[in-house]
Amino acid sequence: MESTRNKLIELLAANQDYYISGQVLSEKLNISRNAIWKHMKELKKDGYIVEAKSKKGYQITGFPDKISENTIQWGLNTKWAGKTIIHKETTPSTQIVAHQAANEGAEHGTIIIADEQTKGKGRMEREWHSAKNKGIWLSLILRPAILPYLAPQLTLLTATVLADVIYKHTKTAPLIKWPNDIMLNHKKTTGILTEMQAEQDQIQYIVIGIGMNVNQQTNELPEDLQAIATSLHIETNKSWSIQTLIQDILQTFEDSYDAFIETGFSEVKRKWEHYGFKMGEYISIKTLREKWGGIFSGIAEDGALIIKTSDGKTKKLYSGEIEWFGEGENDVKQIRSETNERKQ
Template sequence: MESTRRKLIDLLSRYPDEFVSGQVLSEQLNITRSAIWKHMKELEKDGYVIQSVPRKGYRILKNPDKLSANTIQWGLSTNWLGSRVIFEKTTDSTQVIAHHLGREGAQHGTVVVADEQVKGRGRLNRTWYSKKGDGIWMSLILRPEVEPQQAPQLTLLSAVAIVEALEEITDLAFYIKWPNDIYVHDHKIAGILTEMQAEQDQINYIVQGIGLNVNQNREDFNMISDNEPTSLKIETGMAWNRRPLIQVILQQIERLYERYLKEGFLPIKTMWEERAYRLGQPIMVSSKNQNWQGIFKGIDQDGALIVTDQKGRDHVLYSAEINWRSGGHE
């Protein structure tokens, strides 16, 4: 049923300024004209505005602004990522739902999306501001056939994919702050939280949470000081339809994921470093009860941070508190 409706949307979308007759749709989809009419009514429930004219046929006047599993999948040109979409209007956290689905055997590429999270969280259990309708809050279930120690590479991969997706639709420059944040104009706009269920030598599943600030206004962040957040609306001066944003992000993640499986991490590493926040700049490192200054040199093959100290020695850091610029920890 959903695949038929998805094909129907694809057919109508090919001719945005023309009517497509019921007969043509019936022949293309191998269903009756009465069934076509019923599908149109379901599409209207999801927010599509469809014009129907006798002896001419149907055409789409307006795509939906609202999110649902259906609207996310219609027009999504991926092979497997998003082949199953779970949508919740309000939930505690998409991560919680995705973990439950992962333990129950949900297929690789399942995506959980929420319009609102009331207990959204980021790295180190920090609260993630997830107001209804203002952002993209979603979690991906992945079952990669790689070693557990390679899992951090997938965070870096998705960061590159999100930056490429955002730069595809805006004229802004975005940067990746190690290990999991997306920045624009020195302000955080998105974050990634990757969690894994694994045995010693095998990943059972990975849940990757993505939070992207889209339509918040400046005053929405007045009570939040962490990372001085921003949104696409603040940076571009316009509101955004979240559905196509989700689609382009999923499409970019799938593309890079498949390249990663074929070519390994090196191409991803190169793309990540091209977009790295403050690469080559001095930073302050706090680790093992010591504070020291160094130069951010890049990342190594497993995604760890490489910092060169004042004596020219390289340090590979898997976890540390970093002061990326003067003013305190971020």
């Protein structure tokens, strides 16, 4: 159910160029004028500049640059994504909070956002450096009516959403490095962590964690990461509104998710392969038993990499250590030559 605060924000946003009287707000929200006044005080705490004039009412004339439930809700036009927001100034990990909220019944589309994480994590329990007010540290709770084996498709979908948003705002050239990294200039700027609670044939919930480096300068990244990590600010020499980026991520995600549920994976696959890092190029792969390589030729519906080997066979890769930046030009030429011979 939509909260009174959300409805108030929608009313103020719809009348942004005008004063709206306390009486009108009271009638539309079915609360007292004193309650309206208390809500306005909370908006001021978030940094909004609220003008109140006798016989005219209230008008928002200034907006904060920090994130909060109110600032994300302001101007957010989604149907379900981000309609419930849990904001933490600091937390060990938004993933932890999201799992707790999901187990307590948090609705589909609930998001957890934090100014900073003290123990942010990526895949394989790796640490994710999450500096205060420098990036997007967000987890999204989903309750999709899909079978558990299709859950990896939502990681791939999320990656396309983030790549779309980064390109839209920065006009840089983001690439998706399988399975969950967004790269700019061969450096990681964004990571995705998908975790699921499910039974054999039913998903109870999925939590998708997003960590995006936005406004860090190079010297603000840990020294051991400066050669492999970057931020939107580093790549564009410009600061970005974290609030605006979050809103666009939520809107774009909702549109893409709804289309995916209605029409399936084909559009996600097409878009992912458009952004795919090293698509059509040779990559080396090391698993527990062997080391091999081939041309990265796409992704399968179950999220696996599709690799074309030198003997013309196609293999699926679900896990393994990939040498993304290794040498393999001779193998590339051999595979392409054999492919061309078969075509002739």
